[in-house]
Amino acid sequence: MHDRLNNEGHGHGLFVFSVCGADLHTNSALFTAHPRLNHFFEGGRCIFNINGGIFAGPQEIYNAEYAWNLRSPYGIDTATNLEEAKTSHLNRAVKLGYLKDDQLLKRACDLYYGQAGSIMVKFYTQRDENNNYPAVMCYLLFQRLFLKSYAKHDRGVVERQWSGIGKQTIKALELIDEAILVLGSHSNVHSELNHLRESLVFGGKAAGIVTQVFSATPDWPWIEKEIKKLHEFVALKGK
Numbered sequence: 001m002h003d004r005l006n007n008e009g010h011g012h013g014l015f016v017f018s019v020c021g022a023d024l025h026t027n028s029a030l031f032t033a034h035p036r037l038n039h040f041f042e043g044g045r046c047i048f049n050i051n052g053g054i055f056a057g058p059q060e061i062y063n064a065e066y067a068w069n070l071r072s073p074y075g076i077d078t079a080t081n082l083e084e085a086k087t088s089h090l091n092r093a094v095k096l097g098y099l100k101d102d103q104l105l106k107r108a109c110d111l112y113y114g115q116a117g118s119i120m121v122k123f124y125t126q127r128d129e130n131n132n133y134p135a136v137m138c139y140l141l142f143q144r145l146f147l148k149s150y151a152k153h154d155r156g157v158v159e160r161q162w163s164g165i166g167k168q169t170i171k172a173l174e175l176i177d178e179a180i181l182v183l184g185s186h187s188n189v190h191s192e193l194n195h196l197r198e199s200l201v202f203g204g205k206a207a208g209i210v211t212q213v214f215s216a217t218p219d220w221p222w223i224e225k226e227i228k229k230l231h232e233f234v235a236l237k238g239k
Contacts, residue, residue: 001014001043002014002043002044003043013044013045013046014041014043014044014045014046015044015045015046015047015048016041016044016046016047016048017048017050018034018035018038018041018047018048018049018050019050019051020032020034020035020049020050020051021034021051022034022051022052022053022056022059028132028133028134028135028136028137028165029127029133030053030055030123030124030125030126030133030134030136031052031056031058031059031062031105031124031125032051032052032059033062033102033105034049034051035049035051035062035063035065035066035067036066036072036074037085038066038067038070039070039071040085042070047067048067049063049066049067051063053136053137054136054137055136055192055196055199057108057112057189057192058105058108058109058111058112058113058120058124059108059124061107061108061111061112062104062105062108065104065108072104074102074103074104074107101121102121102125105121105124105125106118106121109121109124112189113179113183113189114183114187115182115183116178116179116182116183119175119178119179119182120175120179122175123172123175123176123179126168126171126172126175127168128164128167128168130160130161130164132161132164132165132167132168133165133168134165134168134169134171134172134173134200134203135165135166135168135169135200135203135204135206135207136172136196136199136200136203137199137203138199138202138203138206155214155216156216158210158214159211159214159215159216162207162210162211162214163207163211165203165207166204166207166208166211169200169203169204169207170204172200173197173200173201173204176193176196176197176200177197179193180193180194180197198237201233202230202233202234205226205229205230205233206230208226209223209226209227209230212226
């Protein structure tokens with residue numbers, strides 16, 4: 001396409017929009033390393049990585065690095081075509097490079113969160129073996145939950161999914177509490193971390209409710225009581 005535009009166009013260039021998750025909608029991941037593959041769009045004049053959510057400061061740094069520097073020294077992906085990329089992906093467990101920590105994510109978290117950088121690396125990579133992530137943006141998770149007809153799905157599968165989300169949310173909340181303690185109240189990101197904490201508290205409570213709804217024997221009085229608590233929580237935080 002680049003070559004055709006050069007030969008037959010009138011000064012036009014390609015503007016690539018690369019949609020790659022961690023947007024808390026197509027998936028609930030808090031971070032994606034997908035921009036490392038930006039070099040596949042080298043023929044473009046401009047690239048825009050569409051990813052990340054409200055708490056995506058390190059993601060923005062990550063995107064910028066691979067938008068301006070397609071061959072960043074931080075990258076480990078050397079594939080030049082789709083088949084090589086598939087092979088690298090399939091063999092990632094035995095490739096030394098894929099077993100190393102993501103050094104650019106570490107650098108981005110150090111820049112953004114200072115002394116709590118290493119803690120936030122753990123937060124942004126938090127998930128379990130079933131790809132259940134912490135519940136940060138419950139509106140989007142709920143939208144996906146109820147747009148699908150869960151009546152057609154195995155009840156036990158949904159219960160396990162939301163139980164896993166709840167557990168990951170608790171772990172993420174512990175990491176945020178640790179980061180807040182390390183940085184103190186005078187940090188530039190203190191208010192952001194507090195907002196993130198409140199989102200996780202809400203997400204954990206909501207995940208517990210959904211887990212109970214899809215359990216074999218839902219405790220409806222408990223569910224109604226917890227929903228009331230959520231309303232009170234939202235009303236309090238909205239003041």
